[in-house]
Amino acid sequence: xxxxxxxxxxxxxxxxxxxxxxxxxxxxxxxxxxxxxxxxxxxxxxxxxxxxxxxxxxxxxxxxxxxxxxxxxxxxxxxxxxxxxxxxxxxxxxxxxxxxxxxxxxxxxxxxxxxxxxxxxxxxxxxxxxxxxxxxxxxxxxxxxxxxxxxxx
Numbered sequence: 001x002x003x004x005x006x007x008x009x010x011x012x013x014x015x016x017x018x019x020x021x022x023x024x025x026x027x028x029x030x031x032x033x034x035x036x037x038x039x040x041x042x043x044x045x046x047x048x049x050x051x052x053x054x055x056x057x058x059x060x061x062x063x064x065x066x067x068x069x070x071x072x073x074x075x076x077x078x079x080x081x082x083x084x085x086x087x088x089x090x091x092x093x094x095x096x097x098x099x100x101x102x103x104x105x106x107x108x109x110x111x112x113x114x115x116x117x118x119x120x121x122x123x124x125x126x127x128x129x130x131x132x133x134x135x136x137x138x139x140x141x142x143x144x145x146x147x148x149x150x151x152x153x
Contacts, residue, residue: 015118016069017072024053030047031050036100039097042149102146102150108139
C-alpha cells in the first residue's frame with residue numbers, strides 16, 4: 001500500500017473519530033440540558049437534539065467500521081474536545097434557561113467548526129463526504145434555532 005494512501009486513511013479515521021467523540025459529547029450535553037431547563041418546549045427540543053446526535057454517533061461509528069477503523073464509544077476526556085459543553089453546568093446552577101440555550105448554541109458552533117475543518121482539510125470518499133455534509137446541515141439548523149431562542153428565552 002502506498003504510504004500516502006495509508007496516511008490519508010489513518011488521518012480520515014482520526015478525523016471521523018474526533019467527530020464521533022463530539023457527537024457523543026453533544027448527545028450528553030443536550031441530555032443534560034433537557035434535564036435542567038424549566039420550559040417544556042425547550043426540554044422537548046433538547047431531547048430531540050440529543051436523540052439526533054445519538055443517530056449521528058451511530059452513523060459515524062458505522063462509517064469508521066466500514067473504513068476499517070475501530071471507533072471509540074466514549075465521550076471526550078481531552079479538555080479541548082470537552083470544552084463545548086463544560087460551561088453548561090454553570091448555566092444549570094443559575095437555573096437560567098437562556099444561559100443553557102446559549103451554551104447549546106456555542107457547543108453547536110464548535111461542532112460546526114470541527115465539521116468544516118474535516119470537510120475542507122480531509123480527502124474523503126463521496127459517501128463519507130455526503131454523510132458529514134448531511135450531519136453538518138442538521139447541526140446548522142439546530143444552531144440557528146438556538147441562536148433565535150437565545151434572543152427570546
